[in-house]
Amino acid sequence: MIETSARLLRLLSLLQVRREWTGSALAERMSVTERTVRRDIDKLRNLGYPIHASPGVAGGYQLGAGADLPPLLLDDEEALAVALGLSTVAVGPVAGIGEASVRALSKLEQVLPPRLRPRFNSLKTAISRIASPIDAVDPALLTQLSTAISDRRTLSLKYQKHDGELSQRLLEPCRLVDSGSRWYLVAWDTQRADWRTFRVDRIIGRPSERARFTSRPLPAQDLGEYVHRAITRSPYRYDLLIRVQAPASTVSEHFSTSTAILEAEGPQSTMMRLGWDSLDVPLGLLAASGLDFDILEPAELRQRAESMARRLQRAVGPTTPPNPIS
Numbered sequence: 001m002i003e004t005s006a007r008l009l010r011l012l013s014l015l016q017v018r019r020e021w022t023g024s025a026l027a028e029r030m031s032v033t034e035r036t037v038r039r040d041i042d043k044l045r046n047l048g049y050p051i052h053a054s055p056g057v058a059g060g061y062q063l064g065a066g067a068d069l070p071p072l073l074l075d076d077e078e079a080l081a082v083a084l085g086l087s088t089v090a091v092g093p094v095a096g097i098g099e100a101s102v103r104a105l106s107k108l109e110q111v112l113p114p115r116l117r118p119r120f121n122s123l124k125t126a127i128s129r130i131a132s133p134i135d136a137v138d139p140a141l142l143t144q145l146s147t148a149i150s151d152r153r154t155l156s157l158k159y160q161k162h163d164g165e166l167s168q169r170l171l172e173p174c175r176l177v178d179s180g181s182r183w184y185l186v187a188w189d190t191q192r193a194d195w196r197t198f199r200v201d202r203i204i205g206r207p208s209e210r211a212r213f214t215s216r217p218l219p220a221q222d223l224g225e226y227v228h229r230a231i232t233r234s235p236y237r238y239d240l241l242i243r244v245q246a247p248a249s250t251v252s253e254h255f256s257t258s259t260a261i262l263e264a265e266g267p268q269s270t271m272m273r274l275g276w277d278s279l280d281v282p283l284g285l286l287a288a289s290g291l292d293f294d295i296l297e298p299a300e301l302r303q304r305a306e307s308m309a310r311r312l313q314r315a316v317g318p319t320t321p322p323n324p325i326s
Contacts, residue, residue: 007032011040015051015063022060076116083108083120106143106150137183137200142176145185145200148209149173154190157207159198162277166204172213176200177227184227188216195219197230229261236275240282241297244270254289279304 010030014021023034030037041051041061050064112120148155152172159169171187174195183200220226244251248264251272255262260274276282279301286293295302 008040008043011037012044012049015061020060020062026061076113079108079112080116080120083112106146109143141200141203141206142183144207145173145176148207149175152212152215154210154213155207156210158204160202160204169198170210171198172216174218175223177224179227179231184231186219186223186227197227237277238275238279238298238301240274240276240301242272242286243294243296244272245292246270251291254285254291280308283308
């Protein structure tokens with residue numbers, strides 16, 4: 001049985017590396033008869049692999065595209081190349097595929113042979129990036145979080161809040177979300193009995209795994225939108241509402257959609273919501289944008305704008321009246 005299984009894996013590996021094989025070529029590579037090749041092809045078909053056969057002297061066998069991905073059989077160099085590529089994409093700026101890359105990397109690292117791990121780690125440390133996310137995250141941490149999510153394992157970890165305070169958290173991890181510039185973990189905080197969103201780059205050290213947990217109803221159907229709203233408003237002291245007299249596409253050039261929620265009111269008007277711990281910084285950014293805007297909320301922001309306007313007026317001095325025309 002073991003010999004037959006090994007031979008089937010070998011046959012599947014050969015079918016993956018070449019578009020088409022003749023029966024005689026397969027038999028020669030595997031040191032078996034063509035009859036054995038035909039029997040093994042039938043066994044792979046019974047297992048669900050779509051293997052097409054074309055008749056005639058020039059005919060052969062071809063692995064077709066199926067509903068499910070067959071297991072990839074990689075040699076050492078291929079495994080290292082795939083693992084390194086996945087780890088790069090997982091922490092890179094390519095939006096939309098980071099989470100899938102983490103899941104794939106987690107699966108691959110679980111089966112990576114021990115002899116390849118030192119080479120993999122050496123390759124990772126030897127590569128530098130010029131363009132990188134705002135806050136880099138160790139791919140090993142991402143894969144650990146991804147594995148805990150898949151296994152439904154509670155995690156105990158140290159987390160640094162935005163003010164620098166450290167706290168010990170006991171979390172039931174639910175989902176990793178890639179914003180394009182940062183990684184966020186959506187988890188049930190057992191001590192606060194509520195859902196929370198955590199920046200992965202603020203996790204200190206490596207989490208320790210605890211007991212398994214039972215999945216809970218999600219806080220929202222669209223966790224991407226849930227995280228978007230959480231990171232643009234709820235963690236901050238002030239919740240700002242600004243009407244900008246410009247199209248949403250123009251406003252997004254000055255305020256990233258990862259930090260602000262933009263809602264088009266019309267072709268030349270955009271409602272913008274964002275959170276901030278300071279009032280001066282968003283006022284400065286709005287002024288520097290060169291766009292006309294109206295401050296709707298909060299009242300403190302309007303008062304701060306009036307105070308800043310008076311300060312700027314004092315800085316430039318009294319306005320010189322134009323010379324009368326003689």
